[in-house]
Amino acid sequence: MDPTPLRRLRLLALLAAPLAACGGGAEPDQAAIPGASAFAAAGAGVPGLSARARAAADSLSYQVPHDVTATSPVTLASLQRDFDEFSWQSFVALNWPAAGIGVPDTTVVIGQNGDAPAVWETYKEPYEVFLPDGSKPPAWGAPRDIPAACRTIGAAAGTPVLNMTQKAPPQVLNAMGQPFRTGPLVDQDSTYVRFGIYMNRDSYDYLVNNTLYNQPGQAAFAGPLAFPSGSTQNDTVGGIVIKSAWRVMTARDTQGRFHTARVLVYTPASTAPRVPESCALQTVGLVGLHVAHKTQSSPQWVWSTFEQVDNVQVPAGSGLRASFNNPACTTCTPNAPPTGPWNPNVKTPPTQVVREIPIDSATQALNAKWQGRLRAVNPASPWQYYELVSTQWPTNAKGSPTGNPAPQFLANVTLETYVQGKVPNVSSSCIMCHNNATTTASRPSDFSYMLELAQAVRSTPPTGGQR
Amino acid sequence: MSTPATQPPLVQIQAATPQRTSFVRLSSVLTGYSTDTLAPAIDPIDLASEYLAAVQQRADAATVSRLFTVYASIDKATGGDLSKQAAPVQQQILADPALGPLARRIIRLWYVSIWYDAEPPSMFEGGTVISMNAYTGGLVWDAAQAHPMGYSELAYGYWASAPAAPSSTPA
Numbered sequence: 297m298d299p300t301p302l303r304r305l306r307l308l309a310l311l312a313a314p315l316a317a318c319g320g321g322a323e324p325d326q327a328a329i330p331g332a333s334a335f336a337a338a339g340a341g342v343p344g345l346s347a348r349a350r351a352a353a354d355s356l357s358y359q360v361p362h363d364v365t366a367t368s369p370v371t372l373a374s375l376q377r378d379f380d381e382f383s384w385q386s387f388v389a390l391n392w393p394a395a396g397i398g399v400p401d402t403t404v405v406i407g408q409n410g411d412a413p414a415v416w417e418t419y420k421e422p423y424e425v426f427l428p429d430g431s432k433p434p435a436w437g438a439p440r441d442i443p444a445a446c447r448t449i450g451a452a453a454g455t456p457v458l459n460m461t462q463k464a465p466p467q468v469l470n471a472m473g474q475p476f477r478t479g480p481l482v483d484q485d486s487t488y489v490r491f492g493i494y495m496n497r498d499s500y501d502y503l504v505n506n507t508l509y510n511q512p513g514q515a516a517f518a519g520p521l522a523f524p525s526g527s528t529q530n531d532t533v534g535g536i537v538i539k540s541a542w543r544v545m546t547a548r549d550t551q552g553r554f555h556t557a558r559v560l561v562y563t564p565a566s567t568a569p570r571v572p573e574s575c576a577l578q579t580v581g582l583v584g585l586h587v588a589h590k591t592q593s594s595p596q597w598v599w600s601t602f603e604q605v606d607n608v609q610v611p612a613g614s615g616l617r618a619s620f621n622n623p624a625c626t627t628c629t630p631n632a633p634p635t636g637p638w639n640p641n642v643k644t645p646p647t648q649v650v651r652e653i654p655i656d657s658a659t660q661a662l663n664a665k666w667q668g669r670l671r672a673v674n675p676a677s678p679w680q681y682y683e684l685v686s687t688q689w690p691t692n693a694k695g696s697p698t699g700n701p702a703p704q705f706l707a708n709v710t711l712e713t714y715v716q717g718k719v720p721n722v723s724s725s726c727i728m729c730h731n732n733a734t735t736t737a738s739r740p741s742d743f744s745y746m747l748e749l750a751q752a753v754r755s756t757p758p759t760g761g762q763r
Numbered sequence: 764m765s766t767p768a769t770q771p772p773l774v775q776i777q778a779a780t781p782q783r784t785s786f787v788r789l790s791s792v793l794t795g796y797s798t799d800t801l802a803p804a805i806d807p808i809d810l811a812s813e814y815l816a817a818v819q820q821r822a823d824a825a826t827v828s829r830l831f832t833v834y835a836s837i838d839k840a841t842g843g844d845l846s847k848q849a850a851p852v853q854q855q856i857l858a859d860p861a862l863g864p865l866a867r868r869i870i871r872l873w874y875v876s877i878w879y880d881a882e883p884p885s886m887f888e889g890g891t892v893i894s895m896n897a898y899t900g901g902l903v904w905d906a907a908q909a910h911p912m913g914y915s916e917l918a919y920g921y922w923a924s925a926p927a928a929p930s931s932t933p934a
Binding site (some may be wrong): 370371372375693694696697698700701702703704718719720721728731732733734738739740 | 804805807808848895896899913914916917918919920928
């Protein structure tokens, strides 16, 4: 007997379950998520909102959806739309103003007061979990440490830190580089883009509770390694990992179109090439955002990716400029990494970035809807200037380790600049790539490369490079 | 916005034309794999449409037309029951001097993703791999519980464990 139809039925049943639980009659743009109805009441009570803003706020929630809600009839196109809705719901919730570590401020609506530090920016970063001496990480909520070089410029403990690209050991896919070490990304101001990775409480707890934060712990772990799954039925969020891309803001930028942050831009010392350690407090603008969320229906995780809308193209005559493309440059090679040696402390010719796979029309229409809601809350909200590129999800989750992902390829121009395209096993596919992730003990690590950052247990931390 | 307003969909939407449906049903009888395996309802790759297009573009149009006509009569005579179609497909299609070679090319397409001009292929004919997706999606890999060179969907270290049961058993 061919088991495939049964597998598919199980997937569809799993996807449809939240729908059934929520009455099954929700419109696609009103997909029911935990807390949504509760937020509607809260939104109505938020002071300072016009009637139009309040109406828009009622469709915005600070609750991260736990799993996708499928709408009937189920088709490839309908499921893609459902996953894209899930992505936008997640984007809004994760970018909600933070009231504490991982906690949204429920007294305001996203963007109501303009820009504000987002919930996900309070999550743990890998360097806070995988410590150089392999010791147990500080508790969730403990303030971030900052590099010694940053203390010398008077930066306060807890100030967000963005690491440099590419060179800091260990040489793995991490916060400091693009996939496959293809090269740094340089913006039109000739400045390197910086990256940051963040994990939510469920991810952090799983790593800490299972002693997966150091190499001996990973070697001893009996496995299989499995982050918690988001589940509507069980009311669990599940593991969420975020990767962000930022560029340094200048006077030439229209900063109101970016979510910005004051961060420490830190460059650890390197010997090959020789780069001195440096740290500077700068204002950076968010240009790319990956959200990976493990859910019950998607054990291969759901991969959502957003960009700032001015990354590669701006409206003609707007007076704006693209962050990563110069339309006047006829000799620039598209999507070519800068020549080495790479030194982020030196101005470098900009990367001429183009998008190789266009955002499809259905996703563009969905983007317009969500951007309109954010604009209705506050015409000056920076969040209206972000767009979903797409959402990758497994179409047959139990059929194979990778689950036949849709779309087959997905790239963010700021995070997978040099691996865009449509060549299997070569071009960017979140699930196909992360399926290769392992622990330091060479065991599959449930689609997370973070575990490769674990260090041996040492009584004295190594010096230089990593903090 | 960063892209024009009208772009082709990133996710392919299969056109469930009667000819594609018929092609998938005939392919199921020829290959021994279920229609759901050959053309899943939720499928971002859609090899069935690729193979159908290849057959239409590369084979003699009159022969292709007759193949579909003959298969339609078989499908109707068996009440659409695929489990009863092996014998009539053998007798009316595979044994036919013109339809047989075309049907065997279709089998080769599904299994090894290659179109050969000669049937059987001549010793020196390399054939044409239909596409990169076809190369990785050939049934031969599933049947052999293997994967093509340079492409595997299995997790790191899978070779250390006993292989799982075949993911798709021919009907």
